Amino acid sequence: xxxxxxxxxxxxxxxxxxxxxxxxxxxxxxxxxxxxxxxxxxxxxxxxxxxxxxxxxxxxxxxxxxxxxxxxxxxxxxxxxxxxxxxxxxxxxxxxxxxxxxxxxxxxxxxxxxxxxxxxxxxxxxxxxxxxxxxxxxxxxxxxxxxxxxxxxxxxxxxxxxxxxxxxxxxxxxxxxxxxxxxxxxxxxxxxxxxxxxxxxxxxxxxxxxxxxxxxxxxxxxxxxxxxxxxxxxxxxxxxxxxxxxxxxxxxxxxxxxxxxxxxxxxxxxxxxxxxxxxxxxxxxxxxxxxxxxxxxxxxxxxxxxxxxxxxxxxxxxxxxxxxxxxxxxxxxxxxxxxxx
Amino acid sequence: xxxxxxxxxxxxxxxxxxxxxxxxxxxxxxxxxxxxxxxxxxxxxxxxxxxxxxxxxxxxxxxxxxxxxxxxxxxxxxxxxxxxxxxxxxxxxxxxxxxxxxxxxxxxxxxxxxxxxxxxxxxxxxxxxxxxxxxxxxxxxxxxxxxxxxxxxxxxxxxxxxxxxxxxxxxxxxxxxxxxxxxxxxxxxxxxxxxxxxxxxxxxxxxxxxxxxxxxxxxxxxxxxxxxxxxxxxxxxxxxxxxxxxxxxxxxxxxxxxxxxxxxxxxxxx
Numbered sequence: 001x002x003x004x005x006x007x008x009x010x011x012x013x014x015x016x017x018x019x020x021x022x023x024x025x026x027x028x029x030x031x032x033x034x035x036x037x038x039x040x041x042x043x044x045x046x047x048x049x050x051x052x053x054x055x056x057x058x059x060x061x062x063x064x065x066x067x068x069x070x071x072x073x074x075x076x077x078x079x080x081x082x083x084x085x086x087x088x089x090x091x092x093x094x095x096x097x098x099x100x101x102x103x104x105x106x107x108x109x110x111x112x113x114x115x116x117x118x119x120x121x122x123x124x125x126x127x128x129x130x131x132x133x134x135x136x137x138x139x140x141x142x143x144x145x146x147x148x149x150x151x152x153x154x155x156x157x158x159x160x161x162x163x164x165x166x167x168x169x170x171x172x173x174x175x176x177x178x179x180x181x182x183x184x185x186x187x188x189x190x191x192x193x194x195x196x197x198x199x200x201x202x203x204x205x206x207x208x209x210x211x212x213x214x215x216x217x218x219x220x221x222x223x224x225x226x227x228x229x230x231x232x233x234x235x236x237x238x239x240x241x242x243x244x245x246x247x248x249x250x251x252x253x254x255x256x257x258x259x260x261x262x263x264x265x266x267x268x269x270x271x272x273x274x275x276x277x278x279x280x281x282x283x284x285x286x287x288x289x290x291x292x293x294x295x296x297x298x299x300x301x302x303x304x305x306x307x308x309x310x311x312x313x314x315x316x317x318x319x320x321x322x323x324x325x326x327x328x329x330x331x332x333x334x335x336x337x338x339x340x341x
Numbered sequence: 342x343x344x345x346x347x348x349x350x351x352x353x354x355x356x357x358x359x360x361x362x363x364x365x366x367x368x369x370x371x372x373x374x375x376x377x378x379x380x381x382x383x384x385x386x387x388x389x390x391x392x393x394x395x396x397x398x399x400x401x402x403x404x405x406x407x408x409x410x411x412x413x414x415x416x417x418x419x420x421x422x423x424x425x426x427x428x429x430x431x432x433x434x435x436x437x438x439x440x441x442x443x444x445x446x447x448x449x450x451x452x453x454x455x456x457x458x459x460x461x462x463x464x465x466x467x468x469x470x471x472x473x474x475x476x477x478x479x480x481x482x483x484x485x486x487x488x489x490x491x492x493x494x495x496x497x498x499x500x501x502x503x504x505x506x507x508x509x510x511x512x513x514x515x516x517x518x519x520x521x522x523x524x525x526x527x528x529x530x531x532x533x534x535x536x537x538x539x540x541x542x543x544x545x546x547x548x549x550x551x552x553x554x555x556x557x558x559x560x561x562x563x564x565x566x567x568x569x570x571x572x573x574x575x576x577x578x579x580x581x582x583x584x585x586x587x588x589x590x591x592x593x594x595x596x597x598x599x600x601x602x603x604x605x606x607x608x609x610x611x
Contacts, residue, residue, distance in 0.1 A: 076494045107486050116573055144578040147576070265538035266520050309591060322592045
């Protein structure tokens with residue numbers, strides 16, 4: 001019989017569970033119900049009281065690792081915490097959110113326990129066995145996999161399950177002691193663009209994708225990078241959309257071509273970038289496979305503005321393609337959005 | 342005073358991103374149609390790691406740089422003809438399967454064993470580099486598993502920058518959620534760094550560097566040991582291309598005002 005452990009961790013507050021952790025809890029509850037097996041939830045937090053109370057309604061066994069050492073997301077301490085939780089739970093299947101914190105350590109812990117890991121899981125299926133779906137070749141090929149070996153660690157992609165929401169209550173918790181190794185790494189903080197300059201917004205409803213066409217010569221023979229930047233930022237400001245970029249546009253900075261100064265490699269989507277999840281996506285001035293196939297694999301409703309009526313990558317990938325000049329269209333869009341307030 | 346580093350970059354080879362991929366299932370499990378004839382390149386994020394490693398080695402005289410790569414010998418040779426012209430390194434090839442479907446744990450076991458056996462490698466000076474995810478399996482676990490097998494417990498993933506200090510410690514920027522970087526300070530090697538894009542552009546081809554590299558690459562390829570990867574209980578229930586094909590409406594005859602109005606209505610709709 002399987003025994004399931006869901007690993008969770010606190011968000012930046014140090015006490016409340018991260019949204020991705022709550023999504024993993026939902027996945028764990030669904031799997032445990034389907035297999036009719038017990039569920040254990042492990043919590044890593046500075047102070048686990050709030051997180052434990054949040055999970056009271058799950059009815060799961062709760063194990064916690066707490067303390068100041070776990071305020072920082074670092075390999076040595078997090079791996080020790082996760083290892084201790086896994087050893088205490090003696091689970092055969094371990095589900096965890098694919099956050100940067102757990103992605104950094106879970107494979108190492110799987111190895112310590114003689115187990116195996118698969119990541120970027122988008123769905124859990126199967127009837128009597130457990131099958132996990134994931135993508136290969138950067139979202140180009142989809143596969144369902146299974147393993148006979150245990151423990152089997154599965155890291156779940158964010159946004160694939162609803163976040164668990166239960167009424168807070170009193171929960172019985174078992175605190176797990178952790179023997180920390182010598183810590184050679186200290187986390188000294190975070191670096192982020194100023195709030196008004198932050199263009200990556202994972203929780204936004206819409207992804208706006210800017211392609212290299214924005215900084216190419218326009219019909220008057222000149223480039224208009226400054227105007228392009230103003231239009232894009234105007235749209236992001238009015239809609240709260242997240243900004244993605246094609247690789248070619250980001251790379252232009254290193255090639256001496258006109259650039260959009262607010263773009264970094266972290267905005268990049270596609271083969272060497274991210275594959276974000278948003279309800280809607282609008283691509284502009286993109287003429288390649290990357291943004292349309294790989295970059296917005298998980299975008300719900302998709303529209304594109306392109307000067308090329310024969311762009312093969314938008315056909316079959318976008319719901320609507322407007323054959324038009326993005327400069328003209330986005331100026332009008334921004335004016336309408338501004339008028340709407 | 343410069344620090345002497347022993348940098349090992351793990352980098353696989355992947356199909357050129359412009360190629361159309363089609364899965365096929367053979368007697369050994371899933372693979373890609375015509376996999377051996379698809380043009381291949383060095384894995385993009387691992388390539389970033391190689392360029393960052395070369396710059397770090399150049400800044401710290403006496404440092405050494407090895408490139409460990411697992412793949413079919415013939416494909417490795419083909420890719421190295423280009424990669425060898427970028428930066429100076431010593432190739433440690435392992436002749437093994439190609440592609441994203443073999444188990445990551447098996448790959449990590451072979452890589453760890455290979456790295457541990459590199460003559461002259463001082464693991465106390467080791468910085469283990471690679472891409473934080475491959476463009477094939479994309480699991481983001483192989484490098485971490487290699488690090489665990491080598492007993493390295495300072496690991497960083499999604500790295501965009503490393504600044505080495507005079508005392509051997511280093512600052513490292515790792516990508517975390519929400520477009521932010523986590524800044525950490527590590528007291529020094531050994532450490533694992535899984536690179537994202539980094540900050541360096543792809544170096545221009547340098548035929549002289551290429552010729553120097555190829556003098557050692559060809560003998561290394563000739564002597565490459567053969568590796569067989571274990572399945573470790575992994576099985577594929579299905580492997581397929583995504584079937585979803587959208588009915589695209591191509592709008593050619595609307596004015597910018599009309600398009601804008603349609604878009605604003607779409608943006609506001611639930």
